Amino acid sequence: MKKTLLHYLIFSCLLTLVLAGFVYASNPVDKKEYMTVTVASGDTLWGLAKQYEPAHGLSPDEFIRWVVDVNRLPSARLTAGEQIVIPVLKSKQDGSLAVKR
Numbered sequence: 001m002k003k004t005l006l007h008y009l010i011f012s013c014l015l016t017l018v019l020a021g022f023v024y025a026s027n028p029v030d031k032k033e034y035m036t037v038t039v040a041s042g043d044t045l046w047g048l049a050k051q052y053e054p055a056h057g058l059s060p061d062e063f064i065r066w067v068v069d070v071n072r073l074p075s076a077r078l079t080a081g082e083q084i085v086i087p088v089l090k091s092k093q094d095g096s097l098a099v100k101r
Helices: 002-025 045-051 060-071
Strands: 034-038 083-089
Touching: 045 060, 060 083
Parallel strands: none
Antiparallel strands: 034 083
């Protein structure tokens, strides 16, 4: 009986996580709300994360994951001339961060 209950609880938790993932994935980021930058020669996501750090409030790793995910980049490597959306809100009138923790 205890083993069955444990299996039921584990299955329920996993199902909840999968459903939460679908809800998160179905709510895409509105790119129009965020800054777009044109990549210059020598730019890296790490460097952009550090450059815009006061405006986004993320760790460099979180910044890089966000940019790769939202821009659907095949890797974290950038090409000069490409335009990418970064997690910095265009309108910072209320002083909010791009992504709340």
